[in-house]
Amino acid sequence: xxxxxxxxxxxxxGLSVGAAALGAPTILRASAYPDRAVNYIVAYNPGGESDVxxxxxxxxxxxxxxxxxxxxNKPGAGGATAxxxxxGFDPDGYTIMGTIVPxxxxxxAMKKVGYQTDDIDVVYFFHYTPDAIVVKADSPYxxxxxxxxxxxxxxxxxxxxxxxxxxxxxxxxxxxxxxxGAITTYIPFKGSAPTITAVLGGQVAAAMSYTxxxxxxxxxxxxxAVATEERVSALPDAPTFKELGFDYVGGAYRGVAVPKNTPxxxxxxxxxxxxxxxxxxxxxxxxxxxxxxxxxxxxxDVPAFIEERRAAYAPAIKRLRDA
Amino acid sequence: MLDAxxxxxxxxxxxxxxxxxxxxxxxxxxxxLSATMAVAVLVPFTFTLDPASxxxxxxxxxxxxxxxxxxxxxxxxTPGTPAAIATALDGFPMAKRGxxxxxxxxxxxASAVGGVxxxxxxxxxxxxxxxIALRFGPVExxxxxxxxxxxxxxxxxxxxxxGLIGGFIGLxxxxxxxxxxxxxxxxxxxxxxxxxxxxxxxxxxxxxxxPVLLNxxxxxxxxxxxxxxxxxxxxxxxxxxxxxxxFNLIRSSVVGTVxxxxxxxxxxxxxxxxxxxxxxxxxxxxxxxxGAPDGVIASESANSATVGGGFVPTLVLGIPGTPxxxxxxxxxxxxxxRVGPQLFTEQASTVYTFIFGLLIATVIMVPVGLLIxxxxxxxxxxxxxxxxxxxxxxxxxxxxxAVEQNPNHVVMMVILGAFAWxxxxxGFEPSPVxxxxxxxxxxxxxxxxxxxxxxxxxNLFAEFFGRPISLGIIFVIALTLLWPLWAERRxxxxxxxxxx
Amino acid sequence: MTSPNHRDLIPxxxxxxxxxxxxxxxxxxxxxxxxxPRLAGGGMTLGGMALAVRALVFNAASPxxxxxxxxxALMLATLAAWAVALPIIGxxxxxxxxAAAAMVIAMNDRPSAKELIYHAVGLTxxxxxxxxxxxxxxxxxxx
Numbered sequence: 001x002x003x004x005x006x007x008x009x010x011x012x013x014g015l016s017v018g019a020a021a022l023g024a025p026t027i028l029r030a031s032a033y034p035d036r037a038v039n040y041i042v043a044y045n046p047g048g049e050s051d052v053x054x055x056x057x058x059x060x061x062x063x064x065x066x067x068x069x070x071x072x073n074k075p076g077a078g079g080a081t082a083x084x085x086x087x088g089f090d091p092d093g094y095t096i097m098g099t100i101v102p103x104x105x106x107x108x109a110m111k112k113v114g115y116q117t118d119d120i121d122v123v124y125f126f127h128y129t130p131d132a133i134v135v136k137a138d139s140p141y142x143x144x145x146x147x148x149x150x151x152x153x154x155x156x157x158x159x160x161x162x163x164x165x166x167x168x169x170x171x172x173x174x175x176x177x178x179x180x181g182a183i184t185t186y187i188p189f190k191g192s193a194p195t196i197t198a199v200l201g202g203q204v205a206a207a208m209s210y211t212x213x214x215x216x217x218x219x220x221x222x223x224x225a226v227a228t229e230e231r232v233s234a235l236p237d238a239p240t241f242k243e244l245g246f247d248y249v250g251g252a253y254r255g256v257a258v259p260k261n262t263p264x265x266x267x268x269x270x271x272x273x274x275x276x277x278x279x280x281x282x283x284x285x286x287x288x289x290x291x292x293x294x295x296x297x298x299x300x301d302v303p304a305f306i307e308e309r310r311a312a313y314a315p316a317i318k319r320l321r322d323a
Numbered sequence: 324m325l326d327a328x329x330x331x332x333x334x335x336x337x338x339x340x341x342x343x344x345x346x347x348x349x350x351x352x353x354x355x356l357s358a359t360m361a362v363a364v365l366v367p368f369t370f371t372l373d374p375a376s377x378x379x380x381x382x383x384x385x386x387x388x389x390x391x392x393x394x395x396x397x398x399x400x401t402p403g404t405p406a407a408i409a410t411a412l413d414g415f416p417m418a419k420r421g422x423x424x425x426x427x428x429x430x431x432x433a434s435a436v437g438g439v440x441x442x443x444x445x446x447x448x449x450x451x452x453x454x455i456a457l458r459f460g461p462v463e464x465x466x467x468x469x470x471x472x473x474x475x476x477x478x479x480x481x482x483x484x485x486g487l488i489g490g491f492i493g494l495x496x497x498x499x500x501x502x503x504x505x506x507x508x509x510x511x512x513x514x515x516x517x518x519x520x521x522x523x524x525x526x527x528x529x530x531x532x533x534p535v536l537l538n539x540x541x542x543x544x545x546x547x548x549x550x551x552x553x554x555x556x557x558x559x560x561x562x563x564x565x566x567x568x569x570f571n572l573i574r575s576s577v578v579g580t581v582x583x584x585x586x587x588x589x590x591x592x593x594x595x596x597x598x599x600x601x602x603x604x605x606x607x608x609x610x611x612x613x614g615a616p617d618g619v620i621a622s623e624s625a626n627s628a629t630v631g632g633g634f635v636p637t638l639v640l641g642i643p644g645t646p647x648x649x650x651x652x653x654x655x656x657x658x659x660x661r662v663g664p665q666l667f668t669e670q671a672s673t674v675y676t677f678i679f680g681l682l683i684a685t686v687i688m689v690p691v692g693l694l695i696x697x698x699x700x701x702x703x704x705x706x707x708x709x710x711x712x713x714x715x716x717x718x719x720x721x722x723x724x725a726v727e728q729n730p731n732h733v734v735m736m737v738i739l740g741a742f743a744w745x746x747x748x749x750g751f752e753p754s755p756v757x758x759x760x761x762x763x764x765x766x767x768x769x770x771x772x773x774x775x776x777x778x779x780x781x782n783l784f785a786e787f788f789g790r791p792i793s794l795g796i797i798f799v800i801a802l803t804l805l806w807p808l809w810a811e812r813r814x815x816x817x818x819x820x821x822x823x
Numbered sequence: 824m825t826s827p828n829h830r831d832l833i834p835x836x837x838x839x840x841x842x843x844x845x846x847x848x849x850x851x852x853x854x855x856x857x858x859x860p861r862l863a864g865g866g867m868t869l870g871g872m873a874l875a876v877r878a879l880v881f882n883a884a885s886p887x888x889x890x891x892x893x894x895x896a897l898m899l900a901t902l903a904a905w906a907v908a909l910p911i912i913g914x915x916x917x918x919x920x921x922a923a924a925a926m927v928i929a930m931n932d933r934p935s936a937k938e939l940i941y942h943a944v945g946l947t948x949x950x951x952x953x954x955x956x957x958x959x960x961x962x963x964x965x966x
Contacts, residue, residue: 045653052656055370071367074728076519077501081729084518111501113518159779165502185779187461187772193642194586200640201457203776216641216661364957484873488838491866495845498863502856509860510848533902537895540929710942712898712929713922714949720905720918721953730910737906741899749834759863767859774855 033093033269034067040256041097043082045075048192049129049212049292050098050254056286057126060277078164080107084114091259093266101125101253101309102168109317110166117306123267124274125255125297125305127287129210131172131227131248132238136199137220139206144224144244147206151182160184161195161204166320168252169195172227173208174316179246196221210251211235211291227251234291250312253295255302271299326672328679336676339372339380340684344691347387352699354399354532355719357524358388360726362647366654374658375673379680381651386438386630386684388647390692393430393623398423398703399715401532405523405761406590406626406645408754409598411531412478413611413618420614423704427696428561429616430623431689433572436565437624438685440576441583441631446678450667452584453639459585461776462787465769466796467585468762471592473800474599475755478612486755489746493759496521498767516731523646525723525736526760530753532719533740539708558693564616571601571617572624579625583632586642590629591761597625603806631681638662638674831878838871898928918950 040058044050054071061069074082082097083104089095104120107113133144141147151158162169165188173186187204189195192213199207200220207213214223215234223238227248231240241248256274258267275298277283284294297305350361362385369377392403397414410430417426444452459467472490479486499510500520511517565572575597582593601621602611611618633644641662643649655662666674703711723736743753777786787793845864849857905921926942 045649048653048656051653072728076727076729080501081519157779157781159776185775187775187779189772190768193640197457197586197640197642198460201460203460216663218661218663220663484870484877488867488870488874491863491870492841494859495841495863495867498860509852509856510845533899536902537898540894540898540925541892709926709929710945713925713946716902716905716925717918717922717946717950717953720909720921721914721957724909724914725957730906733906733909734903737899737902740902744895744899746834749830751834763859763863770858771855 033266034065036094037068037070039072039095040069041072041074041082041095043074043079043098045073050100053127053254053292054098056283057277060280060283061273064276065273078167079103080113083120086257087119087259089259091262093258093262093270095259096270097257099255099257101306102171102313105310105313106166106171106317110321119260120257121260121262122255122257122302123271123299125253125295125302126274126278127292127294128251128253129212129291130232130251130293132209132211132214133206133224134199134209134214134221135206135224136202137222139222141206141224147224148180148182151184155183156185158184159187159204161187161189161198161207162209163192163195164188169208171313171316174319175248176208178316179248215291228293232291233288267299336376336379336680337683339376340383340680341687343380343383344387344684344687347384348391348692348695351388351391351403352394352695353718354395354401354715355528355722356403357722358385358392358404359524359646359650360722361388362650363726366650369654370658374660375676377654377658378677381654382677382681383684385647386681386688389627389630390431390434390688393434394427394696394699397426397430398699399532400535402527404590405527406594406629408591408757409594409622410619412598412754413615416614417619422614424697424700425557425560426619427700428557428693429564430619431692431696432561432565433620433623434627435685435689436572437576437579437627438630438688439682441580441628442678442682442685444580445631445634449635449639452635456584456586456636456640458792461769461772462790463792463796464765465773466793467592468766468769470796470800471595471758471762472766473804474595475758477599477803479755482750485751489751489755490759493756494763497760497763521735521760522727522732523761524726525732526739527757528719528723529736529739530743530757532715533737534744534747536712536715537744539712565620568617568620571621575601575621575625576628579628580632583629583644584635586636586644590626590645593629594622594626597621638666831874835871835874835878838867838874842868842871894928898925901925901928915950915954919947922946922950
């Protein structure tokens with residue numbers, strides 16, 4: 001039987017519908033990121049600042065994006081192990097990684113860590129832990145001034161504990177030294193917890209740490225100053241550096257990065273989602289209560305932000321390298 | 324506190340304790356899987372539980388894994404955690420000569436006693452004990468690490484030179500990676516894989532387990548002898564031995580608790596010190612290293628006591644006492660529990676429920692442990708090597724990978740294993756290397772930090788030699804090193820008198 | 824082959840080489856960072872030399888171990904290949920092949936067909952169980 005034109009038309013229609021049906025899921029998938037669970041790699045052990053904030057985001061991610069966020073801890077080399085592996089993952093947006101500035105600027109500048117700052121494609125910086133100077137509750141230093149006075153009287157005798165060497169804490173103590181002229185001796189520890197313990201045990205005179213540590217240690221410590229624009233709600237008695245006359249705002253800025261060459265629409269979607277999490281009032285309350293300061297550096301602003309930070313750290317980095 | 328006790332007895336929490344201990348023991352008993360790994364993979368599950376229950380679950384798994392680790396140490400010469408190293412020293416020889424079931428049973432009871440003592444200390448004395456941990460500054464840690472390293476010399480009697488060399492090799496290995504102090508990147512051949520240094524768990528597995536595996540295929544002999552005495556798990560024998568050794572048992576438990584309190588150094592040093600003390604005061608020291616039950620008793624009670632002891636700095640100071648504590652700590656922080664002395668006052672019910680749960684888990688250990696221990700012993704001594712070897716192979720592959728989900732660790736494990744096997748053929752034991760690997764960073768950090776602090780205060784000498792706790796440790800080091808010489812001289816002079 | 828008297832010369836040579844390398848690398852490190860590497864390198868070098876002296880002068884023999892060399896070496900190669908293959912072909916395939924190889928190497932006598940099947944089934948079950956428990960239940964991302 002020969003095909004009538006009608007049959008032919010039906011055939012073509014059927015074929016096209018079939019083809020469209022086959023192709024449709026791909027089209028839908030491309031515009032509906034995420035359509036399955038996303039792996040969120042945290043470059044540190046559970047319980048640290050990066051991990052805790054990631055888990056706080058986890059809850060709201062599910063509500064906003066409709067998919068789960070699976071947190072995977074890949075600690076090592078102060079974060080460098082994970083960051084060096086970032087670009088080895090598929091650039092499809094289903095593997096994202098937490099990153100930290102100044103770490104990703106400092107580490108490659110100081111030694112061979114397997115990645116360069118420009119290799120890390122950050123789509124959003126969503127909070128920072130402000131630097132804070134912390135002393136024992138019964139320390140003779142009642143104000144920051146007391147500490148600075150003491151360093152002038154005995155240069156180099158005042159010991160400043162901090163986490164790591166050539167790290168954020170170390171950098172902050174260098175910046176502090178530049179700013180105030182205080183000559184201190186930096187004592188590196190393997191993490192924030194041992195640092196605070198050393199302060200509590202009287203092994204070091206003070207610690208250059210974060211507000212979150214000050215909050216955690218509660219009554220046992222006195223926070224002499226915090227590096228924020230305004231007082232931190234969780235530490236109402238701690239003056240800001242600005243109040244004390246030093247223009248210092250900064251800390252560790254944490255953000256989310258994707259592998260290089262991730263498509264732009266995926267990057268925007270991710271940036272959008274994180275931005276929305278940041279706007280959630282409950283999320284903000286949770287973060288603030290623990291001492292984290294929510295910030296919004298969305299995808300378009302990221303490159304400028306990193307440049308600005310690089311410039312801010314440059315003199316201290318140079319000092320550390322020449323030391 | 325009473326309602327915390329009642330809380331711990333809720334069916335849900337009891338079930339958690341039971342399941343936790345059961346799972347933990349099995350995981351710990353499997354060679355290649357470690358307590359750290361067990362806790363690491365189970366932590367995410369506890370996030371959905373309420374804090375006390377989550378803690379109980381983790382604590383039970385941890386306790387079970389430490390017990391179970393003894394089985395792996397005894398039956399396959401693979402300590403599951405650094406704390407079990409000393410158990411393997413005498414446990415494996417016992418297994419090889421047919422006393423494996425006795426060793427397993429004894430370790431079960433000794434662990435129970437040690438665990439209970441550790442948990443009791445935690446219950447009653449945690450905050451004051453924590454202040455001791457606070458007094459331990461960098462210098463004290465330095466001397467403590469030196470003490471641990473000096474134990475290498477003492478314990479390798481008979482092969483002292485090779486033991487010392489092993490220690491130095493371990494020390495060298497510990498320097499690989501980025502230095503905490505100094506910022507140098509050392510011995511990494513520019514490879515990012517080595518930047519983090521050598522991770523202790525894959526190293527432990529590689530250095531101990533792989534040579535065993537390789538030797539297994541090298542001979543026709545069965546891996547370990549089947550039970551020489553009749554059936555039953557020789558409970559009677561075990562209890563008899565323990566009663567005769569009761570002073571050793573109590574002392575080792577206390578030592579384990581106290582040293583377990585010191586963050587980071589805890590597990591490995593505790594087991595070692597208890598073991599070396601037991602040997603020093605024993606009337607038949609030559610048996611140690613060849614299958615002395617006292618050695619197993621000392622080591623096992625000490626390392627179970629470190630579970631309780633290790634929680635002291637973890638809960639009160641927020642610094643982990645042992646590697647699994649680090650993971651548990653992370654889990655706690657995620658739950659929003661703020662650690663610190665206030666934990667015992669503000670959130671007392673959570674903490675005390677947890678400690679009681681830990682005690683319960685420790686007691687549940689006895690029947691569970693005996694059961695699993697007997698099964699483990701029967702299984703390992705009866706499975707033909709052609710099945711045992713590949714099974715262990717698979718387990719060590721996953722065991723070294725799963726701790727940090729890093730395939731490089733697996734390769735590291737094999738490389739170290741190859742080295743250990745080769746070295747063993749020339750008379751080098753793995754224990755000194757492992758000790759060097761663990762204690763090296765502690766010694767180094769302590770030294771550099773102490774030096775910097777001492778320098779800042781202008782009085783370097785006082786910093787290292789003027790602090791009371793440090794002096795105490797230095798005294799013990801001198802005692803440990805000189806005692807054998809003095810005892811030998813005394814024995815010799817006695818013989819001389821007899822000969823006149 | 825070295826005679827039993829001088830077996831210790833091999834590790835001694837190795838130690839001196841390694842120790843020397845460690846010291847050499849340490850010379851380019853910062854003052855603090857070099858302390859322990861120097862200590863380790865120095866210890867290894869001195870230890871190696873002491874070992875050599877002892878072997879040559881005192882003829883202290885370390886016994887030749889009883890185990891043969893061939894099969895362990897093969898096993899080692901298997902383990903190495905297994906470890907390297909893990910991230911490349913995945914846990915299950917690598918383990919199945921690795922376990923099979925290990926099984927063959929560990930066999931002492933010719934197995935019967937029944938034994939072989941028991942082994943194969945048991946090991947496969949074990950490997951799948953591990954993969955299932957870790958990958959599925961515990962959310963550990965397996966290669």
